[in-house]
Amino acid sequence: MTDSKYFTTTKKGEIFELKSELNSDKKEKKREAVKKVIASMTVGKDVSALFPDVANCMQTDNLELKKLVYLYLMNYAKSQPDMAIMAVNTFVKDCEDPNPLIRALAVRTMGCIRVDKITEYLCEPLRKCLKDDDPYVRKTAAVSVAKLHDINAALVEEQGFLDSLKDLLSDSNPMVVANAVAALSEINEASATGRPLIEMNAPTINKLLTALNECTEWGQVFILDSLSNYTPKDEREAQSICERITPRLAHANAAVVLSAVKVLMKYMEMMGQDAEFVVSLSKKLAPPLVTLLSSEPEVQYVALRNINLIIQKRPDILKHEMKVFFVKYNDPIYVKLEKLDIMIRLASQNNIAQVLSELKEYATEVDVDFVRKSVRAIGRCAIKVEQSAERCVSTLLDLIQTKVNYVVQEAIVVIKDIFRKYPNKYESIIATLCENLDTLDEPEARASMIWIIGEYAERIDNADELLESFLDSFQDENTQVQLQLLTAIVKLFLKRPTDTQELVQQVLSLATQDSDNPDLRDRGFIYWRLLSTDPAAAKEVVLAEKPLISEETDLIEPTLLDELICHIASLASVYHKPPTAFVEGTGGLKRALPSRSGEEDASVMATGGASASVIPEPGSLIGDLLSMDIGGGGSTAGAGGTGNVDILGGGLDILGGTAPSAPSTNSLLGDIFGLSGTSSTTFHIPPKQVWLPAPKGKGMEISGTFSRKNGQIHMVLTFSNKAMQPMNQFAVQLNKNSFGLIPAQALNVPNIPPNQSLDISLPLNTNGPVQKMEPLTNLQVAIKNNIDVFYFACVMPIHVFFTEDGNMEKKVFLATWKDIPSANEVQFTLENIECNADGVSTKMNQNNVFTVAKRHLEGQDMVYQSMKFTNDVWALAELKIQPGNPSVTLAIKSRALDVCHSIFAIYDTILHN
């Protein structure tokens, strides 16, 4: 007899049949009927129509029947909330049952019934169960609190269940402690504030560590994960916790092992790196990580993704374990690719011979993706380990001889990188490469080959013929190839001007006249102009010495790596992205590695606080900012596309940057345009402040200020890329603000290579959505790039909103001054003003504050001024200046009282400038 009999259908209709069976008097028949219902439910059939009949079976002594009915209720209560109420009585009764199994079952099931009306009835029984004598009931109740929180968070807090949960952390039974930890961390994750609910202090930690030794493997994972959120007071504490956690590395459960690795990796940061303890701990970490690789392939995959992070942080841990990453032919592809990645990271002078012979072996395998990546890996080895470069090149040549199309193409792409890294060393192989010209059909391989020909045009006798052969199909080529061909032919022309003039003209006309692609056209025009005006300069630009390519272009940027190390064993470690980048609704869960001294943190905090008031809760704003749609995507797409070519084009990066109008990579140009905010203009531009410090911006530092030119407000920004990867795909958004500022155009920032910075001026309009901010001049900005979206706030100087037509007529001024009630007048004193009434007048005039009238009264100079905001609000000012007295009294009247303080502040700044 098997359960498949539950699927036999009858002619009368299944539901009808079941209904009558459920209402049968015979217990046996009833039970069988419920089983049939459950079986249908399991395969996804809708049997919700039977709700009342199944619920009727709930009152029974038979535990199995009771369990089955509960299973049914959990699934369908949501769709039948009114009916579900009927079940409440039984639940409440069951919570009083002498059998702990039934008490636990009842409290557990009640939590799974996700119906608001029922939750109210749940509170009392739950409270009792949390204090039950039986630990089995308590541990079940702990989980139920988390369930209830999921349904109705406010209720849980009202009823004080969180405190009860915290009490359970001190429970005598380790399983109860583990479940309480699990429940608390789940509630924590779901809560919007992201503030930790458990205050981690020495006694709590001690309790957790004690429970750690005794609870189940799953409980250990929860406990280890919460320990990883704790930052020990000092090195000693960290060390003693580590000692107690280390035995977990010998656990049979891979999840426990990896969670223990996480805590250890984090705490090791707090200790001196040469300390004996750290050295011995590092040694202990290797074997368990290796053991993970002999588990099921799924476990291997997660382990490999994490090992990838661990060896970037601490390369020493696995430096002798290269062999375990060798690929077995029947590994799943996802394991193979990860292993390759790690092999390259571990490659060093000592093991390179072994690695290369393995990679060569892989390059003859069947799986195309894997073969391609293996060939790339050989190239990466050559770049990483200089001593091996020669051997890598000869291996690649061997592979080219196989004539397997995709192997050849991939090999040519990596050889191009090797040429970049070791110029003038391996050019003897160019002839072999040229033999394969016809077989290349992938854009990247074609572009690489063309780059090689252009770069070494003087050594290839028939370079002109080769390039000309590509030119025939110019229109059909991929942009990448077109750009490369253009550059290569120009290089050729500069090297051999006599016989290639025709060729260069041909390509320039193809690029500038027959192409729709702006990148190609721009580059064509630049070359054209360069060549026609100053060939010597052209030579210097096009044939400039190229910066060397870095050894490890694929390393994760350090600040991100540190964050990811805190997330070892979690999904973040699999994606290699911080959780904020992909987990929905996480608030401030950002974790940082503890630093040894703590000074560094403090200084970062200090600069952060002084320069820009960072928006306190990004979580609450995300929705707001994201709902406005991020502009600038279109213009940045082009920049992304040429990213690859930039590397090839070498010295051309700079030229590429000048093609679009607004941004300039050169701060000299910025000066000419009057962007960089020096005193060359009369309009007061506050000095730039750091709005987004690099650690907060994952390596992107933004500083900026505001200016007003020709009646338009500009946001003047400096982007500095302090990360190790290029940044691109920039876009900007402004949150709703007091003056309705919105960007007038998309943020036109091209690719910023590492360690470069860029000045840009972004024109702003004032016709956007308005929302009053506190303070008035606060502006919240979101900047996106290829790495993440960043939020910061800055304060706008109010005078940028003063319009050019703010000069009020005298009569109107007088009338308005009288008209505005004196309640709207605010008086300030400006100290240490050194200039006289005329000086004040001119200074303020340059900033669109206009002097309406001046009078001399009783030894005082009275100056009356007016200003108008972009939103047509007027403000009037009266200054009392006593010659010889550095104190000036300023009275401001406006219908919008809020602006007065900002106006005073700007008077103060401008007059002291």
Place this chain on the structure above:
Amino acid sequence: MIHSLFVINSSGDVFMEKHWKAVIPRSVCDYFFEAQNKASSMDDVPPVIETPHHYLISIYRCNIFFVAVCKSEVPPLFVIEFLHRVVDTFRDYFNDCSETIIKENYVVVYELLDEMLDNGFPLATESNILKELIKPPNILRTVVNSVTGKSNVSETLPTGQLSNVPWRRSGVKYTNNEAYFDVIEEVDAIIDTSGGMVSAEIHGYIDCVVKLTGMPDLTMSFMNPRMFDDTSFHPCVRFKRWEAEKILSFIPPDGSFRLMSYLIGSQNAVAIPVYARHNLYFSPAGHGKLDLTLGPKQTMGRQLENVKVEIPMPKVVLNCTLTSSQGKYAFDPVSKVLNWDVGKIDPQKLPNIRGTINIQNGATAPESNPTLNVSFTITQMAVSGLKVSRLDLYGEKYKPFKGVKYITKAGRFQIRM
């Protein structure tokens, strides 16, 4: 934590689903199917898939996909380990795990899943405890239950679940007290074309069947305990004692369990008990020749048994005409796998297989040779040389029957041709 579980067969049908929180519609599996379609074989489906609102974490075992759906940041290994535990439990209960068996036992499966996970938190995953809560089905019990009206769900709380030794139930009684230990070692190796060792390691484990009355406290010591590069233990093992004295001290669970597993290899030399002389070449004319001989090596006089060879031939191979000196061979023209069931290896008369290989007309000869996959067993020997020196029982008065057995097997043993 784990929100839902979908069980999917290899043809892409969801034949079972279980939700621990709110019901998540099946359509979420579409992302999984998408990944499945992209993968060239079932084994290649990535285990962690990101979708706009959920994370799908899956394992592939017994030709079935078990796909867990998670909503928040979870440790993926936690989910993967749990899913493997689910499959282990099914195999334990029903002796096997397949679509038919799950379908035949829907209700027990459903009850088990509900017992194993509560709101996404694992509740009871120890097989001992589960078996006390839900009795495994067998025909006798089904008959008895239908007569007496009893069910296979226990009415009382399992005793072990909350004690200090949650893995052992109290009140165990046997008339014959016995404890058997199998030391099993698997050799993973990659051997290159010329017979040189590329990498090799030994994954060993000690599986036990312990049927002892009361609360026995056992200690086990090894002749050479310092050879392990890494060890992991069943929770019953007292880790401190191992650290200090290298002695395994534990109160065993009742029945069968894995006491410890270990790794030897990264730092120690590993003996390779088998070698192959092989010659495989493809002529451009469109046929190939295979000549393969296997022989024992470093086996300390023990015999190689259950020897099997698997060669995944290149796609262009049509057929193989071979003669073998012993055992049977078979070539599957669909999967292109050549299997040779060798049996025992007699050192005096080494097994050999040779013959021609036919290639598709007009196809070019393959670039590279395939990799041999060899499996074998050697009884009464642990290839690492590990030996149990003593096994003692404390806490109970009887004298149990004890036995230790050593087996060496091929793990992932690959020879490149």
